[in-house]
Amino acid sequence: MSASNLKRRLLLQGLAAGALVSGAPLVRAAQDKTLRIGYQKFNTLNILKGTGQLEKTLQTKGWNVKWFEFAAGPQLTEALNADAIDFGHAADTPSVFANASGVNAVYLGAEQPYPKGIAVFVAQDSPIRSIKELKGKKVATGRGWNVQFLLLKALEEVGLSYRDIEPVYVTNAADVRAAFQSGNVDAATLWDPFLAGQQITTNPRILRDGTGLSNNRTFHLAVPKFVDQNKDIVRTLFAELKKANTWTQAHPQETADLLAPQLGVDAKVLKLATERRNYTTVAVDAGIVAEQQQIADAFLKLGLIKNPVQVQDKVYREVLL
Template sequence: MKTISSQRRLVLQGLAAGAAVAALPALAAEERTLRIGYQKFNTLNILKGSGNLEQALQPLGWKVKWFEFAAGPQLTEALNGDAIDFGHAADTPSAFANAAGVNAVYLAAEQPYPKGIGIFVAQDSPIRSVKELKGKKVALGRGWNVQYLLVRALEEAGLSYSDIVPVYVTNAADVRATFQSGNVDAATLWDPYLAGQQVSTSPRILRDGAGLSSNRTFHLANPGFVDRNKNIIRILFAELKKTNAWAQSHPQETAALLAPQLGVDPKVLQLATERRNYTVVPIDAAIIAEQQQIVEVFYKLNLIKAQVQVKDKVYAEALL
């Protein structure tokens, strides 16, 4: 067997080293990408539309990639699978994710948005109250914010979740299709889909979240990513706070900005925007208690299998 000469061995080693060095920039570029998951109509949508986060991170050599999800459960699953680094979800999907062991932590929350969720019936429906939903079919999704609203609204009316017939669907489009087909007696949606339903068919809202559900949005992240990149998360929240302040004082302009991005009628977005408060806030004891109550409600219904402690899922260091 022939042996490789010392000179040839040095050449091969040099080529291998050069190839490794050449691969480093590509690897570094991949490591310097912030992957954000978002859903239609939320504060992250507005930040995405402004391009301000990209501008703020560019001097640090970071890029931003945005991934849209149909609802919170799909987004939290992407977090758990390390497909994204950061994202947002409503209160109930976040609680379900906690109980399912999803590898995500709470970083911050948005202000309450109780009028952005609703239980509704057709305008000509004989049903006039939540109490009259007993024995009726209601379209909703498992682990959605409106599922929690429905549970609480039934309790308020002296009923239990077992008194209705839940018709589970997987996304908001399925809710609308099922409702409009007449296959259910009532349905549940969240903004902007609720606003879209109101604009298109003028349904009767039996109950929104006022006094029953805060319907908060939570900002969640992979804890390992946060540990390694706290400065990046702080920049993200700094830009988000600026964007929220602008959106709060410019509801019409916000709707105009989001409409082409989301493919949603500006009238729909204006209705949804006008009943929302855009402010990102730290996770405090009161917010933790709200989330814990959601866990307890669904645990008692045997819809959540683990009585997780929400306080253990909050990132230890404030990043706002």
């Protein structure tokens, strides 16, 4: 498949309808100064998009911004690899899986820990009361998801291994909810805002969140060539992101109200997710590299990724935030 066809396939599969309707070109002209950003529902980039401030600032530099929504991190990192976007974000585990598969992207920054934004849960009336009771049970999760790593660590914490359960792999959060609510699985895994939505609608019993097991960081990733050629633009993006994050931290209700119509998600769901999150972007230091390396090594040991990863080699050589 040619590079142009791959880009088209990725965009058709991963981008929101609004981006498709806009008819955004997949191949930029040499003179087109456009920053193409990939984002997922409910994240710091999503909030920045909602403010419209990045567009205003970059306009003074002669640049435009185009936003593309993806269902999850794996689709977004594939788009980075296909040069269909320049910049985007993904959680810790999707980023590691991207590293292992050779995706052409570098780490530029990391969000603060968000352990309560991921969970393993069962129905409120389920006889299962603990992670240990998941032995031999069906659990809905996704390959390379942040909650897959949480599930792995939660099982190890009680003396089980990932092979002690029957993972039921799905491709998106909607499939998790469908499998869970149909009773086709015994337990499920989700991340915010989908986790918050599940909590509000069905009040599941949380068996384990990420506290003490997974920091559930989000990473800002970019195509290295784009960063090399446009460091000033990247610095401007991070400067505007910092302003948006500072405002968000102090205004959870206003953030929920801002994002609700944009995302088509109930403001009550977004408020719950916002209140348990710390909105700050930091440089990828040695401690954060070690966290990512632990994830890479764990999945390599299980055979769920095939190639060893040296996370430090994937960190951009300069701090731009």
